[in-house]
Amino acid sequence: MPRLQEKRAEETKAAIVAAAKQLFGEKGYEAVTMREIAKEAGCSHTTIYIYFKDKETLLHHLSVPPLEELRGRMETAASEPGASAVERMQKLSRVFIEFCLGNRGLYGIFFGVNSERVDTASPSSEINRLRLGLFNLLRRTLGEALGLPDGERLLACSRIYFYQIHGIAATYSHSKESADALMERLTPTFDEAVAVLMLGFNALQSNKEVGKQ
Amino acid sequence: MPRLQEKRAEETKAAIVAAAKQLFGEKGYEAVTMREIAKEAGCSHTTIYIYFKDKETLLHHLSVPPLEELRGRMETAASEPGASAVERMQKLSRVFIEFCLGNRGLYGIFFGVNSERVDTASPSSEINRLRLGLFNLLRRTLGEALGLPDGERLLACSRIYFYQIHGIAATYSHSKESADALMERLTPTFDEAVAVLMLGFNALQSNKEVGKQ
Amino acid sequence: MPRLQEKRAEETKAAIVAAAKQLFGEKGYEAVTMREIAKEAGCSHTTIYIYFKDKETLLHHLSVPPLEELRGRMETAASEPGASAVERMQKLSRVFIEFCLGNRGLYGIFFGVNSERVDTASPSSEINRLRLGLFNLLRRTLGEALGLPDGERLLACSRIYFYQIHGIAATYSHSKESADALMERLTPTFDEAVAVLMLGFNALQSNKEVGKQ
Amino acid sequence: MPRLQEKRAEETKAAIVAAAKQLFGEKGYEAVTMREIAKEAGCSHTTIYIYFKDKETLLHHLSVPPLEELRGRMETAASEPGASAVERMQKLSRVFIEFCLGNRGLYGIFFGVNSERVDTASPSSEINRLRLGLFNLLRRTLGEALGLPDGERLLACSRIYFYQIHGIAATYSHSKESADALMERLTPTFDEAVAVLMLGFNALQSNKEVGKQ
DNA sequence: CATGAATGAGGGTTCATTCAT
DNA sequence: AATGAATGAACCCTCATTCAT
Incomplete structure (x- = not known):
């Protein structure tokens, strides 16, 4: 029952989305770095690439x-x-x-x-x-x-x-x-x-x- | 006769401003590089720093x-x-x-x-x-x-x-x-x-x- | 009845080897990623590490x-x-x-x-x-x-x-x-x-x- | 008389070429990094890009x-x-x-x-x-x-x-x-x-x- | 005044690998 | 046994900026 992991994953993804939303909103697309988003989301920047192919896709x-x-x-x-x-x-x-x-x-x-x-x-x-x-x-x-x-x-x-x-x-x-x-x-x-x-x-x-x- | 030099300087500065104006206008602030401006202005990119502290100041x-x-x-x-x-x-x-x-x-x-x-x-x-x-x-x-x-x-x-x-x-x-x-x-x-x-x-x-x- | 499991394991290992062989053969060692091998072998990339210490060992x-x-x-x-x-x-x-x-x-x-x-x-x-x-x-x-x-x-x-x-x-x-x-x-x-x-x-x-x- | 600078530049370029030659030779193109080359050549890795558009061009x-x-x-x-x-x-x-x-x-x-x-x-x-x-x-x-x-x-x-x-x-x-x-x-x-x-x-x-x- | 040389910080992205389940 | 989640190191490359001439 990998429910727990799944949940964790969705949380992470949501955190990334939330962080990106906020940062893109605050500073604009170009000015935000993947690393910033990751830090704000509380994960490694590479984790983002698990959920989103690239920066544009994330956007x-x-x-x-x-x-x-x-x-x-x-x-x-x-x-x-x-x-x-x-x-x-x-x-x-x-x-x-x-x-x-x-x-x-x-x-x-x-x-x-x-x-x-x-x-x-x-x-x-x-x-x-x-x-x-x-x-x-x-x-x-x-x-x-x-x-x-x-x-x-x-x-x-x-x-x-x-x-x-x-x-x-x-x-x-x-x-x-x-x-x-x-x-x-x-x-x-x-x-x-x-x-x-x-x-x-x-x-x-x-x-x-x-x-x- | 420092007049001649002064004039030359004015010209250079004007060229830089003109180039930056055009490029910023065309492509937006972030998308323009100092080297681009310099090339368009016909001078070295380091010259820009003689007249303007940094990119933002130039702007x-x-x-x-x-x-x-x-x-x-x-x-x-x-x-x-x-x-x-x-x-x-x-x-x-x-x-x-x-x-x-x-x-x-x-x-x-x-x-x-x-x-x-x-x-x-x-x-x-x-x-x-x-x-x-x-x-x-x-x-x-x-x-x-x-x-x-x-x-x-x-x-x-x-x-x-x-x-x-x-x-x-x-x-x-x-x-x-x-x-x-x-x-x-x-x-x-x-x-x-x-x-x-x-x-x-x-x-x-x-x-x-x-x-x- | 651990036989069944053992057999399954052998199969997985064999699949990994086969996949790696094919991919290394096609594209060369460096150009192949562990994930590619795993996908071709029909397993997770982490599974490979159960059978082989690392990529080189696999090779x-x-x-x-x-x-x-x-x-x-x-x-x-x-x-x-x-x-x-x-x-x-x-x-x-x-x-x-x-x-x-x-x-x-x-x-x-x-x-x-x-x-x-x-x-x-x-x-x-x-x-x-x-x-x-x-x-x-x-x-x-x-x-x-x-x-x-x-x-x-x-x-x-x-x-x-x-x-x-x-x-x-x-x-x-x-x-x-x-x-x-x-x-x-x-x-x-x-x-x-x-x-x-x-x-x-x-x-x-x-x-x-x-x-x- | 920028002869001195020119000379220095050519030396740097030569050093880069030499370093790259050696390293490519030793380890192959893909396995060598720009930073390695730079270190071997005694300069910053960005300096390489002054002389060569990219890695392939250098090669x-x-x-x-x-x-x-x-x-x-x-x-x-x-x-x-x-x-x-x-x-x-x-x-x-x-x-x-x-x-x-x-x-x-x-x-x-x-x-x-x-x-x-x-x-x-x-x-x-x-x-x-x-x-x-x-x-x-x-x-x-x-x-x-x-x-x-x-x-x-x-x-x-x-x-x-x-x-x-x-x-x-x-x-x-x-x-x-x-x-x-x-x-x-x-x-x-x-x-x-x-x-x-x-x-x-x-x-x-x-x-x-x-x-x- | 003006420049070419040089650099450090940092960008997006990839990958082998480990950890918790 | 097997997996998805997560990561750190590293890659190539760009850019604003400084230094020596």
């Missing part, structure tokens, strides 16, 4: 579950019943922002980086797939909220919307304040940002329709 | 002038006569975005960075001062455009505005497309983003005023 | 049987009835060459080696013994083929003969072609090499006898 | 000059006036063998290895070119000595000849005796080997001609 194993959880939470927020369009978008945005602030530096890895590796390998492309999925979810939800069909118009609005929440995350992703503190302090601002955008989108819409007449 | 000496130039250009844009409020903000934003995309790697340094080093050294704080200056310029201009007095209200709007343009810069700061190509392709979107925000701000204003009545 | 335990088999086959070839002297030597050589090419990496270990380790351990000396045995077999057979008594003369001829077949083996021991392919393509050349040597030995003999007269 | 820079010198010496031997065919071949062979024994382990690198890298890069291919050049020189000289035209016949003879001298080199390339000692002790045998081959080639020739009649 990706680290990135996928959180991103999938984020997707789940965003989907929930997007389909919340009995909420106005604006409220839904605000919830969606809060979920996204909170995730980014809770994962700090990792965030930079998810949404920055790697333009040059998009095409190369599979691990990276899985992240890209997830990224794209998030963006599509955003677009769909925004389309419903604005009553816009798929198309250039909606795409442009989605981009603008994405810039906004991406900008929020980016702005605070290096702050020393905790995610909780930031959320508490700034949620009104974030909500207002969403409200402003929605108002603006609608106003633009009206203008154009008026223009058409 | 900071390098960051200030572009940021100051940016400030200048933004100020010009902000005070352009005979332009509507929206147009002024759009110009301002384009200047900012173009700068960020044209300086890629540098951009990450100006607006990302270094929570842990903000307090350490002085050069960093100069960057912070400049950063703050830019934000104030933005706020002032936006205040004028919206007819808002200084205060919480304007601050919130400025933040939201900043998120937007920061998000734009962040989104494309890792793209492989050239700054020019990106600007050509996306300027309409960027302008629209500004327009949407302005519409939204105004709409919010009206709502509130209506609410007050 | 030596591995080397002896093939060499003994080679000796057996060479003896058979040497005493083939109803064959001319030249044919016997050709057969003998083919057996040797085929063995070397079929065992590639191993070959280098048998005949290359390790000047610095010859004296260290005993296992090596067993290999040396076998090596010597092979050489003696060669000499004896050649002596019969040439009608030469033991002595300096025969020794010199044997050496020359050995250089030839050793050279053949060495030449192709790094080729990527399979042993079979090489044998098919080059057997005529190898046979001719032997024929040339035998003709040469005989001619030399005649010359000397003529000289004596 | 090749190390291999080419000796091989070219060998070629020169073999050409001289091949064209020695007033020598019989056999004598010329003997001289040629002695030069080759002496070189191999004098360069021990390096020899294994020149004439063993790297079938798999023949196609990859340039450095390796330069060695291959040299190797081929030597073989062609051998073939040409042997053709003249035997009065054979270019063709399959000569090619087969050349191969057999090459096996012989390659076998000699291989046989003693791991011996602990010095090159000089070996040459002194075994030159008669080597010469005889050549003589036997030449006799054999000629005899074979006669046989065939007789057969044709």
Whole structure:
């Protein structure tokens, strides 16, 4: 009954993942060394290679579950019943922002980086797939909220919307304040940002329709 | 006649700065080596150490002038006569975005960075001062455009505005497309983003005023 | 009933030896890892250490049987009835060459080696013994083929003969072609090499006898 | 006048080359580490990278000059006036063998290895070119000595000849005796080997001609 | 002023080997 | 008997930096 050993192994792996997550988050992918991660995880640096083929693989194993959880939470927020369009978008945005602030530096890895590796390998492309999925979810939800069909118009609005929440995350992703503190302090601002955008989108819409007449 | 030597020295220093600016801009701080900079500048890598204590110092000496130039250009844009409020903000934003995309790697340094080093050294704080200056310029201009007095209200709007343009810069700061190509392709979107925000701000204003009545 | 266990153990050991033999043969000693051997043998890499103190020991335990088999086959070839002297030597050589090419990496270990380790351990000396045995077999057979008594003369001829077949083996021991392919393509050349040597030995003999007269 | 520095640099480089030559020779390419070489050369291991891009480059820079010198010496031997065919071949062979024994382990690198890298890069291919050049020189000289035209016949003879001298080199390339000692002790045998081959080639020739009649 | 030479610290990764189960 | 977990030593290589000229 090698249960005990198995458990130990999973603990080690978890410790590695946790350490890597924290360090990547704090200092960025490149700046973190395998040895640092190992020390933080309380094991030898070679042990990491038992569980992860290399540094990049570690990163990706680290990135996928959180991103999938984020997707789940965003989907929930997007389909919340009995909420106005604006409220839904605000919830969606809060979920996204909170995730980014809770994962700090990792965030930079998810949404920055790697333009040059998009095409190369599979691990990276899985992240890209997830990224794209998030963006599509955003677009769909925004389309419903604005009553816009798929198309250039909606795409442009989605981009603008994405810039906004991406900008929020980016702005605070290096702050020393905790995610909780930031959320508490700034949620009104974030909500207002969403409200402003929605108002603006609608106003633009009206203008154009008026223009058409 | 030490004039000649002095001049030569100035030239060398300028070459180093230019090379570093370009390379940091293209590839980011970490990815550039001192030897690369030296080769691009046409001197030995040891020469760099004559003018700059170390790599980081070089970076900071390098960051200030572009940021100051940016400030200048933004100020010009902000005070352009005979332009509507929206147009002024759009110009301002384009200047900012173009700068960020044209300086890629540098951009990450100006607006990302270094929570842990903000307090350490002085050069960093100069960057912070400049950063703050830019934000104030933005706020002032936006205040004028919206007819808002200084205060919480304007601050919130400025933040939201900043998120937007920061998000734009962040989104494309890792793209492989050239700054020019990106600007050509996306300027309409960027302008629209500004327009949407302005519409939204105004709409919010009206709502509130209506609410007050 | 420890019989069953013992049998299982024998099987495992045999599997390890077989795997190691194949892999060392294919890729050479250094290029093969213990884990590779274990995987090929269908056991854990730690199991290997139950049967063999370390990698080197495994190598030596591995080397002896093939060499003994080679000796057996060479003896058979040497005493083939109803064959001319030249044919016997050709057969003998083919057996040797085929063995070397079929065992590639191993070959280098048998005949290359390790000047610095010859004296260290005993296992090596067993290999040396076998090596010597092979050489003696060669000499004896050649002596019969040439009608030469033991002595300096025969020794010199044997050496020359050995250089030839050793050279053949060495030449192709790094080729990527399979042993079979090489044998098919080059057997005529190898046979001719032997024929040339035998003709040469005989001619030399005649010359000397003529000289004596 | 940086002459002094230049001189120092060349000394260092020479020391590295010498150390690498010795160590590669003693222990083989793979078994030698850059740090070992550096220690032997009396410098830091990073210094090696100033002069040589990487380990393989070092090897090749190390291999080419000796091989070219060998070629020169073999050409001289091949064209020695007033020598019989056999004598010329003997001289040629002695030069080759002496070189191999004098360069021990390096020899294994020149004439063993790297079938798999023949196609990859340039450095390796330069060695291959040299190797081929030597073989062609051998073939040409042997053709003249035997009065054979270019063709399959000569090619087969050349191969057999090459096996012989390659076998000699291989046989003693791991011996602990010095090159000089070996040459002194075994030159008669080597010469005889050549003589036997030449006799054999000629005899074979006669046989065939007789057969044709 | 400017440079080539030289280095130490450290990067990711591999591997034979040991330990606890 | 057999295994998975874990490790330390070592490998090749890079880089910012210093020293002597």
